[in-house]
Amino acid sequence: MIFHSLDFIAFFAIMLIAYWRLPLRAQNVLLLVGSYLFYGWVHPWWPVLLCVTTLVDYWAARRIFELAPARRSPILAPRAPTPDPRRKAWLWSSLAANLGLLGFYKYFDFFVANVAAAGAALGWHMSPLVLGLALPAGISFYTFQSMSYTIDVYRGHAPARTNFIDVAAFVSFFPHLVAGPIMRATNLLPQVEQERRFDVAAVRGATVLIVWGFFKKLVIADNVGVIANKVFALQQPDFYVLWAGVFAFAIQIYADFSAYTDIARGVAKCYGFDLIKNFERPYLAAGPADFWHRWNISLSTWFRDYVYIPLGGSRRGPWRVGANLMMTFLASGIWHGASWNYVLWGAYHGLLLVLARGFSAVRMPAMLRPLRMLAMFALTCVGWLMFRETEMQQLLADFQLSPAASTALDRDAGLYLCGLTLLYSLPLWIHDVCEEFVRLEVSAPVAQAVACGVMFAVILVMRSQTALNFIYFAF
């Protein structure tokens, strides 16, 4: 089920009415059933995988917790990790099951195709077994969320839960199931377990978030997405047209992904949950590290806590720190998709961070901040070209394009497409600049009513006629 469908709006309304009439335990059961219905709406077999992941992590976390010595409380309180090898075995079993499932669905064909290509290069010709499996939406998100639960129990950051319904509701919570934000057990599970109250003020805030999310998706992301898709359908785009397409894609992916997060946060608020903010005006970042503090925050902090820090983080020498950063971002790249362009994108951002660390001692005057923002946005766009262009040959050709070879028509077309993208995305820029510099917050009910009414009117009139899926559904 997708957010921008009346199926979802009907589902959301019915669930909400039933939900607030039930006691806590029944609310969680309803959330679980509703989440599985939401996830299996188009592909009824997808919830089977979700259930397998949940069962594996529920069981592994319990075994890990039970094997820990010095139980202090019968209600399963958190404790420090111990070197018991069986605990580690259970943790690795959980990780293997989760990553195995993810790897099988997401990377199997990529792996065998590359093995076959490498074999062919060495003179061993084989016909690879390509499964062509459809990737279940959200598998990368819920797998990471579920894994974090087991790891947190292993580390002693969270107790294992005995109530399967609570754990399953945490893993499958429908507002953020398909495209995040990736919530930690330490944050979301206590919310699942505690009594929730219907908060009218929260629903008002949620309404603004949801309308703003729909506006970003239907008016901004889908309209500029059409421009990006057209440009990336060209065999040999011109320099100006290509970079106009990259600019459109930069706006599309931010508007699209942050729209999903805003709608997810708004929907969750209506059910009494707080999901974390996943974006903090990323295109106003003044450097690579700043960008990753603002972009897909839940994923970047996941990689920080479960990959970068275990690798040693920033605690060792500069070479080791650089290697840790590169490994973390390579993993982040491959997380996005089974294709070399994502690996390249990850490596590129890793390299940017390494270079930025190298220059971190250089102090820049505050008045240069707008220039640094502009430079970072340009660097981010270079990354988006690697992200969007899945064919490596084409990517190489794209980087060799020169403005000198452009015709006047190509230049005008590029400028026109940039202008159109800018026009569609103007509300997004205004919103972000106001939040960043003026700290302007629309909180008066009348102002919110006007904002929502105008946004709804613009959605009705200017929504794209081409309905595009949320980009991160593909990951």
Next chain:
Amino acid sequence: MAGPVQSLAIVLAGTFLIPLGLRILNGALPGADVRDSYLPTVETPRPREPFDQEAADNVRAIQPHYAVIGDSMAGIRIDPLQLTRLTRTRVVGLFHPGSPVAYWYLAFKNLVARNQLNEMRGAIFFFRDDQLTTQVQVTPGVLDRVAKDMEPELDRVLSANRFGAFSDVYRVARRVYQYDRTRLWLEPLVVRAPAEVVSGDPAALAAAINTEVFALERLRGFAASDLAQGSGAALDVASTVENSLLPEIIRLADEAGIRLAFIRVQRRPAADGPPPQSDALKAYTAALRAYLESRGAYFHDDWGDPDQPLSAYADGDHLNSAGKVRYTERFAERHARFLQ
């Protein structure tokens, strides 16, 4: 100060009432007097080309026995005059390059099934792969010449495809807010604004961008340029056929006593044999055949036909002129039972 409940009520009221201002805007600006389309649920009100009555009259004057319907896949394979000679019947071709299945449906309905053709025996549809059930949507305007004033069955199918079970909600929303009328004048302004900044002749720039920068021959394979989407639903006959136009075509044919034939054309073959096709597409074709044959239609799949080697093709999936002559000959022989 309003309480929390009043505050929420204000926000909700603003959200749903402010867009009613679109009606006032529409009344004050041009474009408000355009009539509803023949597809009122799915199309914006717009000026339209009239129904091609002359074409309908011509077909009626011929009183054909068979009508061959489709896009260039049919037009580049079947020569109606040659087929007329070979079968000693009267055959008309209702071809329109690049036309969607909705166009074929309207051509069949308005030029054949409901055009007083007393000697009509069969209609033959040519299609590619999953075109009949999954590529139902239309670009505004392409159906104008074959559409009557209202096309309620087509409107229902298109709205069901686009809006699912909630097409009535969309219909009511369109009537209440009249947002389509606003779109009619506002969207061109938005799209034209950057062109006016960039060029002294915005209309010429827009036309050149469409016909030169994004010319068809400059595009690459769409599958490669689109982000991978994990959906297997599109190739499922069971989930798509009831929302397609096939049931309506079959109903019309039954009503008019016309037999139906569906010919799936072979796409451009490889140098060493027929073109590759996925297991999903093979399964889809088998299910489509079963569906159509169970409803009395004739079905033939050209895939793997040894008489259609690569040398018979011109560009893309189109046959060359010699290939067309040969195809029409073989068509008359192979489907002689249907053409009796």
